[in-house]
Structure formats: C-alpha cells, structure tokens
Amino acid sequence: xxxxxxxxxxxxxxxxxxxxxxxxxxxxxxxxxxxxxxxxxxxxxxxxxxxxxxxxxxxxxxxxxxxxxxxxxxxxxxxxxxxxxxxxxxxxxxxxxxxxxxxxxxxxxxxxxxxxxxxxxxxxxxxxxxxxxxxxxxxxxxxxxxxxxxxxxxxxxxxxxxxxxxxxxxxxxxxxxxxxxxxxxxxxxxxxxxxxxxxxxxxxxxxxxxxxxxxxxxxxxxxxxxxxxxxxxxxxxxxxxxxxxxxxxxxxxxxxxxxxxxxxxxxxxxxxxxxxxxxxxxxxxxxxxxxxxxxxxxxxxxxxxxxxxxxxxxxxxxxxxxxxxxxxxxxxxxxxxxxxxxxxxxxxxxxxxxxxxxxxxxxxxxxxxxxxxxxxxxxxxxxxxxxxxxxxxxxxxxxxxxxxxxxxxxxxxxxxxxxxxxxxxxxxxxxxxx
Numbered sequence: 001x002x003x004x005x006x007x008x009x010x011x012x013x014x015x016x017x018x019x020x021x022x023x024x025x026x027x028x029x030x031x032x033x034x035x036x037x038x039x040x041x042x043x044x045x046x047x048x049x050x051x052x053x054x055x056x057x058x059x060x061x062x063x064x065x066x067x068x069x070x071x072x073x074x075x076x077x078x079x080x081x082x083x084x085x086x087x088x089x090x091x092x093x094x095x096x097x098x099x100x101x102x103x104x105x106x107x108x109x110x111x112x113x114x115x116x117x118x119x120x121x122x123x124x125x126x127x128x129x130x131x132x133x134x135x136x137x138x139x140x141x142x143x144x145x146x147x148x149x150x151x152x153x154x155x156x157x158x159x160x161x162x163x164x165x166x167x168x169x170x171x172x173x174x175x176x177x178x179x180x181x182x183x184x185x186x187x188x189x190x191x192x193x194x195x196x197x198x199x200x201x202x203x204x205x206x207x208x209x210x211x212x213x214x215x216x217x218x219x220x221x222x223x224x225x226x227x228x229x230x231x232x233x234x235x236x237x238x239x240x241x242x243x244x245x246x247x248x249x250x251x252x253x254x255x256x257x258x259x260x261x262x263x264x265x266x267x268x269x270x271x272x273x274x275x276x277x278x279x280x281x282x283x284x285x286x287x288x289x290x291x292x293x294x295x296x297x298x299x300x301x302x303x304x305x306x307x308x309x310x311x312x313x314x315x316x317x318x319x320x321x322x323x324x325x326x327x328x329x330x331x332x333x334x335x336x337x338x339x340x341x342x343x344x345x346x347x348x349x350x351x352x353x354x355x356x357x358x359x360x361x362x363x364x365x366x367x368x369x370x371x372x373x374x375x376x377x378x379x380x381x382x383x384x385x386x387x388x389x390x391x392x393x394x395x396x397x398x399x400x401x402x403x404x405x406x407x408x409x410x411x412x413x414x415x416x417x418x419x420x421x422x423x424x425x426x427x428x429x430x431x432x433x434x
Contacts, residue, residue, distance in 0.1 A: 002075040003057045005101075006044040009092055010063035011084040012382040020387040021357075023402040028409050032387065035352070037255075037281075039227050040065060042178040043107070044080055045164035047133050055141075060168040068092075074101045076140070078125075081107035081117065083361050086381040090120040097122065102145075104136065108197055109381070112363035114148070127151030127197065128183075130161050154199025158183060159206055163213050166220045174221040178229045181210045181243065185231040187259065188297035189283070191327065193363035194231055202235065207242050214250060228256035233280075235259065237268060244275035255279035260304055263311030269318040280315065281354065283325040284308055287344045290332035312348045321351030328405060329358035334395040338404035342411055353412065356386040357401065358393070 013019040020032050040062045048058045056075075061068060077096045081089045086109045093103045097120075106125035110117040118124055123145050125132050132149035139145045158180075166177065184202035185194055217224060233256040234240045247254070253276045260282055262268060272280075285301060286292055292302035304311075312322045324345075328337055345353055360367040360376060361384065370376050370391055378390040387405075389398040396404075 001057050002055065003059065003073070004051060004076045004078065005072075005074040006048055006058065006060045006078050006080070007068075007092065008041045008044060008062040008064075008080045009085045009088045011385065012088045014383055014385050014388040020385050021402065021405075022388060024387075024406060028406060031409065037176070037227060038064060039176045039178045039229075040169055040173040041080055042164060042180055042229060043129070044078070045166065045168065045178075046161055047078065047129060048165035048168055049162040050130070050134055051137070058165070058168065060165070060170075062170075062173065065170045065173040073099065076104060077101045078104040078106065081105055081109040083109045083112075083381050083384045084386075085109075086113070086117075088382075090117070093120040102140070108193060109362065112193065112196060112361075118147070122147075124148045125151075127153065128156040130156050130158075153195075153197075154184075154201045154203070156203075158203055159209055161205075163216045166217045169220060174224060176227050177217045177221065177224045178227045179210070179213050179217065180229045181205050181233070182230045182236075186235055186298075187232070187300055189285075190295055190365040190369075191358070191360070193361050196363035204236065204239060207239075207246060210243060211246055214247075214252065218250070218252070226252055226254040228254060231257055233258050234262045234268065234272075237261075237265065241268065241271060244271050244277075247275035250276075252276045253278055255281070257281045257283075259283070259300065260307060260311040263314045264307070266314075269315060269320065273318050273320055277320055279321045279323060279351070281323045281325055282311075285325065285327050286330055286333070286337075287326070287340050288330070288332055288337060291330040295330075309344075309348050312350050316349070316351065323352035323354055324350050325354045325356070327356055327358050329389065329391075329393045329396075329401055331394045333358075333393070335400050335404050338408040342408050345412060355405070355408070355412075357389055357405070358391065359384055359386045360391060 014022050016022045018024060018029055020029055044060060048060055051058050074096070079089050079093055089105065093105060097103050102122050104123045104125060105117050105121035106129055110124055111126045114124055114126055123136060124147065125136065126148065128151050132151050136145055136149055169177065182202060182204040183198045186202060188195060214226065217226065255278060258280045262272070262280065285295060289302065289305045292305055293299065295301055312324070315322050326341060328341070341355070360370045375392040376390065377392055383390050389401055393401060
C-alpha cells in the first residue's frame with residue numbers, strides 16, 4: 001500500500017535561537033508561546049478525509065505537535081505552507097524529494113508565491129484544494145500528474161467537503177479541535193490575505209453539516225474545546241443563532257473570531273454564552289483612531305471606534321472573555337502607542353490581548369503597497385513571525401518598536417495586571433451562574 005504524509009512544518013524562527021523576535025528576552029518569548037491558541041492546522045484534515053484508504057495509508061504530522069521520523073518513507077508528501085514556515089517547508093520538500101518521495105506544495109504561501117515555491121515541488125496546488133487534490137491523486141495514479149493545479153477563487157462548494165479526519169489528530173492535539181463553518185469575511189482589511197485565498201464572498205456550511213463535524217470530533221474527544229476558525233463567526237447573525245441553538249444541545253465549550261458587532265446585540269451575547277461560547281477574539285487593530293481610517297474597505301472599524309470600550313464591557317459582562325487583537329507599527333503609530341495600548345488594556349480589563357507587529361504578508365494590499373514604496377527590509381520568510389519587524393515604520397524605528405513592545409508586555413503580564421483581569425472575569429462568570 002502506498003503512503004501519504006500530510007505535513008505542516010513549524011517555522012524556523014526569527015533567528016539567534018528565538019522563535020518570535022531576536023530582540024526579546026526569554027520571558028516574553030515564553031509568554032507569547034504559552035498564550036497562543038495552539039491547534040492542529042485544519043486544512044490537511046480535510047484532505048486526509050478525501051483519500052481512498054484502500055489505496056493509501058495516510059499519515060498526518062503538524063510539527064507543533066510532533067517530530068518527523070527520519071526513517072519513515074512515503075510515496076507522496078503534501079506540505080502545507082504559510083509564510084513563516086515557507087523556508088522550512090522548502091528545505092523539507094527538497095529533502096523528501098532526494099529520498100524519493102513525490103512532493104506536493106500547497107497552502108497560503110505557495111499560492112501567493114508560486115514562482116518561488118515551484119522550485120521545491122513536483123506539483124503545486126494553488127488555492128482551495130477540495131477539487132484539485134482529488135484531481136491530482138487521480139492523475140498521479142495514471143502516472144501523469146501536472147506541475148501546477150490552480151483552483152479559481154470562491155468556486156468550492158464547502159458543503160461538499162467531507163468531515164475532517166479528526167481520528168488522525170495526535171493525542172496531544174485533541175484538547176482544542178478546529179472546525180470551520182464558513183469561509184470569507186465582509187470587511188476586506190488591507191493587512192489580511194483571506195480574499196486572496198477565498199475570494200470576496202462569504203460561503204457557509206449547512207447547519208446539518210456543521211453538526212456532523214461537531215459530533216465526529218466529540219467522538220475523538222468528548223471534552224474537547226472547539227475552536228471555530230471562521231474569520232467572522234457572527235457576521236450572518238440569523239445563521240449564527242441557528243447554529244448556537246443547536247450547540248445548546250451538545251454541552252460544548254467553544255471560542256471563535258468575531259467583529260465588535262457581537263457586543264451590540266444583547267440577545268446574541270446571551271445565546272452565545274448559553275451555547276457554550278467562553279471566549280472571542282476581536283480584531284480591534286489599534287487604539288489610535290488615525291490608524292483605522294481606510295484599514296478596511298467599508299471603514300467599519302473606524303466608524304465603530306467609539307464603541308470599543310463599551311463592546312468589551314458588554315461582552316465580558318455576559319461571561320465571555322474578549323481577546324483583543326492589536327497591531328503595533330501601523331502608519332500613525334509613534335512610541336506613545338505602547339502607553340496608549342497599556343492604558344486601554346488596564347481600563348477595559350480585557351481578558352487577553354494578541355499584540356502583533358505590522359507585518360506585510362504576500363497576498364495582501366499592504367505587502368504590495370510597501371514593496372512599491374521600498375519599505376520592506378527583509379524577504380527572509382523566517383522573520384515573518386508577526387513579532388519580528390521586517391519593514392520600515394512610519395513614525396518609529398525598529399529599535400524603538402522592540403523596546404516599547406518589551407516594556408508593554410512586561411506590564412501586561414505583571415502579576416497585578418493578570419490578577420485584576422482574571423478577578424474581573426471570574427466575577428462575571430459568578431454573576432452569570434447566579
């Protein structure tokens with residue numbers, strides 16, 4: 001029987017023994033690593049479910065959860081690329097080809113940089129893979145696979161996608177299990193590459209298909225926390241209500257991404273908590289309103305900036321922790337941004353904060369604009385960790401950004417700061433139970 005390895009490489013890291021930023025002390029590196037939402041990349045689980053198990057033994061390896069066995073051999077090695085892992089993906093691809101495997105490269109980075117990726121692969125899969133993966137396998141069996149398979153944007157009917165092969169999840173990757181119920185986002189942010197992969201539409205799975213996936217993953221771990229990977233879970237509120245009414249019957253706990261409109265709908269927040277939602281990530285992006293003008297195509301964030309603090313308070317008063325996503329190093333950010341952000345975190349008692357560095361990923365409007373302005377200082381993809389500066393900022397140097405970030409994080413993770421936020425959220429949970 002032939003063997004397929006579906007491989008998600010880890011990144012090489014920013015350099016000098018650091019995973020995220022070469023200038024960070026070890027305590028900041030550890031805090032960031034410990035607080036990331038760590039899940040097995042979901043896409044390869046779908047591809048695994050599409051393989052005929054009578055013809056192939058399928059192995060899945062996400063390097064964040066396991067190690068490559070140097071003694072194992074495979075007929076096909078399909079590698080999922082994102083920008084931070086691209087260099088390691090290429091290195092592994094070259095190594096597996098030398099060992100006789102047929103190497104397929106796919107994922108976001110390969111799709112955005114095919115002229116680069118093609119030198120390391122026997123075949124490229126560009127775009128969503130549900131249609132072109134089976135096509136490749138069929139032609140591989142016939143002995144005539146093509147060099148490049150390209151999927152047109154937004155054409156995949158995700159209701160025809162199979163239930164992911166959750167049974168392939170490693171034992172240490174079953175605590176939090178990913179589920180995707182829809183693809184696409186209405187906001188079109190300039191720093192985001194979602195539309196370069198999924199197109200401009202919003203495609204949803206039926207309620208029945210979502211529930212099939214939930215019951216399948218509960219069969220793997222009935223106590224799993226579910227991470228709905230949708231880019232904007234609540235943007236279709238009628239559908240999200242239907243889903244959550246089903247969730248209430250499952251006894252699950254879950255978290256997801258949303259925009260701040262969740263915090264403007266009391267009934268929706270109430271239902272979210274009752275259905276098991278305990279945490280949401282919201283892309284606030286900046287506490288400096290000057291940065292928000294034009295950051296998304298409809299100016300949604302800019303128009304709603306005045307609501308930021310109220311939204312956090314409302315959502316957390318319903319027992320749902322808010323993790324705010326913020327980017328430092330945007331055009332209007334000077335060194336004062338770190339104090340402003342620290343004050344915002346302290347005042348709102350926000351449950352958590354994902355604070356990343358402005359990083360122009362290939363496939364985004366930001367990448368193309370900054371490249372044209374000759375402001376991208378590094379094309380070493382190892383440095384694209386979203387914490388290591390790779391560009392020239394508008395109003396501060398890279399050194400100033402690094403120093404401000406370290407100071408902010410040391411304050412954010414201080415014992416007093418953490419205690420105050422956790423105490424606040426605990427009080428909200430007690431009120432909910434009461």
